[in-house]
Amino acid sequence: MKTxxxxxxxxxxxxxxxxxxxxxxxxxxxxxxxKAQELYGYLPEDVMEAIAYGMNIPxxxxxxxxxxxxxxxxxxxxxxxxxxxxxxxxxxKGAGKILDRMREYLNVDVGQTTEDRLFTLQEARCLxxxxxxxxxxxxxxxxxxxxxxxxxxxxxxLKKDAK
Amino acid sequence: MAKxxxxxxxxxxxxxKVKEGQTIMQAADSHxxxxxxxxxxxxxxxxxxxxxxxxxxxxxxxxxxxxxxxVAEGMRIHTNTKELRRARRDxxxxxxxxxxxxxxxxxxxxxxELQRLAYAMxxxxxxxxxxxxxxxxDLSSESVIRDPDKCILCGRCVRIxxxxxKVNALGYAHRGFKTVVMPAFNAPFSESVCSNCxxxxxxxxxxxxxxxxxxxxxxxxxxxxxxxxxAQIAPSVRAAIGEAFGLPPGRAMxxxxxxxxxxxxxxxxxxxxxxxDLTIMEEASEFLERLQGNGPLxxxxxxxxxxxxxxxxxxxxxxxxxxxxxxxxxxxGALTKTYFPGKIKKKPEEIFSVAIMCCTAKKYEAxxxxxxxxxxxxxxLVVTTREIAWMIKSAxxxxxxxxxxxxxxxxxxxxxxxxxxxxxxxxxxxxxRTAYELYTGETLLDIELASLRGFHGIKEAEIVIDGKPIRxxxxxxxxxAQELLAIAKKDPKRYxxxxxxxxxxxxxxxxxxxxxxxxxxxxxxxxxxxxxxxxYAIDREKTxxxxxxxxxxxxxxxxxxxRPLGQLSHKLLHTHYGAKLPRGIIVGGGE
Numbered sequence: 001m002k003t004x005x006x007x008x009x010x011x012x013x014x015x016x017x018x019x020x021x022x023x024x025x026x027x028x029x030x031x032x033x034x035k036a037q038e039l040y041g042y043l044p045e046d047v048m049e050a051i052a053y054g055m056n057i058p059x060x061x062x063x064x065x066x067x068x069x070x071x072x073x074x075x076x077x078x079x080x081x082x083x084x085x086x087x088x089x090x091x092x093k094g095a096g097k098i099l100d101r102m103r104e105y106l107n108v109d110v111g112q113t114t115e116d117r118l119f120t121l122q123e124a125r126c127l128x129x130x131x132x133x134x135x136x137x138x139x140x141x142x143x144x145x146x147x148x149x150x151x152x153x154x155x156x157x158l159k160k161d162a163k
Numbered sequence: 164m165a166k167x168x169x170x171x172x173x174x175x176x177x178x179x180k181v182k183e184g185q186t187i188m189q190a191a192d193s194h195x196x197x198x199x200x201x202x203x204x205x206x207x208x209x210x211x212x213x214x215x216x217x218x219x220x221x222x223x224x225x226x227x228x229x230x231x232x233x234v235a236e237g238m239r240i241h242t243n244t245k246e247l248r249r250a251r252r253d254x255x256x257x258x259x260x261x262x263x264x265x266x267x268x269x270x271x272x273x274x275x276e277l278q279r280l281a282y283a284m285x286x287x288x289x290x291x292x293x294x295x296x297x298x299x300x301d302l303s304s305e306s307v308i309r310d311p312d313k314c315i316l317c318g319r320c321v322r323i324x325x326x327x328x329k330v331n332a333l334g335y336a337h338r339g340f341k342t343v344v345m346p347a348f349n350a351p352f353s354e355s356v357c358s359n360c361x362x363x364x365x366x367x368x369x370x371x372x373x374x375x376x377x378x379x380x381x382x383x384x385x386x387x388x389x390x391x392x393x394a395q396i397a398p399s400v401r402a403a404i405g406e407a408f409g410l411p412p413g414r415a416m417x418x419x420x421x422x423x424x425x426x427x428x429x430x431x432x433x434x435x436x437x438x439x440d441l442t443i444m445e446e447a448s449e450f451l452e453r454l455q456g457n458g459p460l461x462x463x464x465x466x467x468x469x470x471x472x473x474x475x476x477x478x479x480x481x482x483x484x485x486x487x488x489x490x491x492x493x494x495x496g497a498l499t500k501t502y503f504p505g506k507i508k509k510k511p512e513e514i515f516s517v518a519i520m521c522c523t524a525k526k527y528e529a530x531x532x533x534x535x536x537x538x539x540x541x542x543x544l545v546v547t548t549r550e551i552a553w554m555i556k557s558a559x560x561x562x563x564x565x566x567x568x569x570x571x572x573x574x575x576x577x578x579x580x581x582x583x584x585x586x587x588x589x590x591x592x593x594x595x596r597t598a599y600e601l602y603t604g605e606t607l608l609d610i611e612l613a614s615l616r617g618f619h620g621i622k623e624a625e626i627v628i629d630g631k632p633i634r635x636x637x638x639x640x641x642x643x644a645q646e647l648l649a650i651a652k653k654d655p656k657r658y659x660x661x662x663x664x665x666x667x668x669x670x671x672x673x674x675x676x677x678x679x680x681x682x683x684x685x686x687x688x689x690x691x692x693x694x695x696x697x698x699y700a701i702d703r704e705k706t707x708x709x710x711x712x713x714x715x716x717x718x719x720x721x722x723x724x725x726r727p728l729g730q731l732s733h734k735l736l737h738t739h740y741g742a743k744l745p746r747g748i749i750v751g752g753g754e
Contacts (some may be wrong), residue, residue: 048347
């Protein structure tokens with residue numbers, strides 16, 4: 001029940017204390033969930049419970065918000081989250097083909113994480129970088145003007161870096 | 164906005180003066196309209212989810228949801244055009260297209276608001292075959308079953324759980340077509356903060372929430388000639404069961420029930436009102452003990468099982484204040500497995516003890532290890548008012564016209580005090596009648612405590628016992644209870660004695676009571692008032708109106724228990740509850 005009191009939890013609690021001073025503190029929930037995901041990589045159940053306690057917001061409502069937005073991960077994610085943009089511009093520039101190659105290469109479907117916990121494959125709807133289409137976001141870095149081949153090269157490089 | 168200023172609106176070309184600030188639906192309702200509706204409930208916030216209540220407002224581009232749209236000066240509204248009727252029909256049809264086509268095998272067949280609405284909207288064909296939802300039913304709870312396949316996402320359950328009960332066990336998860344009403348983290352109901360009150364069942368328009376049904380199991384037991392089948396009937400069941408047979412609310416049917424249950428196969432029919440009298444003997448004695456410094460005050464009642472689970476989850480710090488008395492159901496259960504078998508020369512194992520309750524939470528309570536006596540369950544099975552009504556119909560028994568019979572001795576005679584247990588404030592009233600006399604040795608003459616009756620969320624009263632002012636408070640519904648606890652926390656000396664019932668109106672509004680009929684709404688206060696009045700009438704008509712005057716209670720103490728709070732009482736009639744940590748709890752308290 002009680003969350004492990006570690007450095008991450010201390011940071012999250014500090015952040016919640018700050019948010020509680022804001023007017024309509026309850027409406028800061030999405031920001032707090034962002035913070036939690038930034039710290040943990042996903043939203044563990046006990047962390048959502050800690051937020052429920054900390055903000056006095058029912059856990060059922062927190063669960064509703066967390067499960068509503070695709071952005072929030074409810075399962076642990078890989079070291080690299082790959083968000084491939086499938087917005088209009090990226091799509092007409094071949095993002096669909098890139099997605100197929102990535103699926104094949106990583107052997108996972110959208111929303112899944114590779115067995116070695118290195119990559120989580122996700123799709124995104126327009127990252128606002130249409131001039132660079134097609135784009136892929138790796139964690140918080142943007143890679144643009146990709147082709148299926150250059151994307152696989154990038155993944156290979158990431159794999160090497162991780163070792 | 165000044166709510167008492169008047170505006171002029173036109174409904175279907177006719178002029179009406181209505182209050183500013185009202186919604187179109189409220190204004191229309193007060194002038195003889197009843198715009199079709201589904202997700203709307205007057206006790207809950209406006210959801211605007213179903214769109215069934217649309218009307219045409221001249222000058223607006225689209226139809227307006229009348230539940231959510233306020234009236235304005237000069238507004239010209241149409242409620243009954245050809246296009247509107249068609250649009251409403253289409254809306255309901257689209258809701259139906261994702262709904263299972265299993266009406267006549269459904270628990271709510273004949274009692275379903277969606278079914279009634281579909282009929283009223285004139286849906287006679289199904290034009291579309293929509294995508295269906297396929298989820299597992301949540302069977303984990305001892306009290307409430309959740310079936311997302313039947314859910315139409317009206318949100319009444321979510322709102323009653325958060326706004327009236329303030330439990331917040333339910334929320335919407337995921338989105339769009341995949342939206343599901345569920346507890347936090349998709350946890351099984353049994354691991355959630357749910358208090359088992361069953362109000363989600365009461366307000367659900369379909370069968371997305373139903374009680375865990377034990378009727379088949381009970382039929383099997385009733386067919387077994389080798390066991391002694393004993394029934395007990397809660398006060399509120401008699402006040403409401405008639406509604407399930409088409410009678411108007413407010414007719415007390417204990418005699419008819421006793422006769423029907425014997426026809427159904429029960430060997431003995433006892434009255435939970437008897438054990439309510441017993442509860443009062445113990446609880447009033449316990450209160451007087453605490454008043455003399457032996458135990459924490461305020462003392463808080465423990466009869467309501469949803470309330471007990473709620474305290475365990477949300478307010479474990481108040482557990483020492485909770486009376487150690489078991490509920491009347493559990494006390495009766497204990498007697499049916501100890502005192503009574505001795506009387507008829509049977510072993511406790513040969514007894515099958517059934518409780519017929521207005522309550523879904525009692526199912527959970529009956530299974531609690533805290534209530535076991537000598538290692539066996541004191542109540543073997545609990546069915547709700549709805550379940551027993553169905554069984555009586557199914558067995559072909561004419562409850563409405565059957566010749567009434569009395570309850571069985573020695574656990575069947577009750578005082579008027581035992582009857583009023585079912586309405587909010589009743590336990591307190593009954594306890595005061597007895598505590599006053601136990602303490603002063605004098606009889607309390609003015610025994611009807613009007614300030615404790617009625618449906619105010621929190622009721623307070625002061626009674627002078629032997630020159631000492633005793634301050635009491637009563638709350639019904641868990642949301643009100645939470646508020647009352649917050650007051651008691653802030654000012655611990657304010658009250659001596661608190662009664663809490665988990666459901667709105669008390670047990671008469673329990674989660675196991677008959678569904679609202681076609682012309683009513685769930686938890687309609689008028690209906691609750693009539694059920695309460697049925698119990699108050701029983702009280703008025705009794706010559707014995709104080710629990711301690713009940714001759715069979717006196718005999719029970721003389722022959723068996725000894726004295727209230729005595730050794731045997733302690734073993735059979737008292738217990739302790741402990742803190743629980745479910746998934747998804749929040750610190751309530753309403754500070």
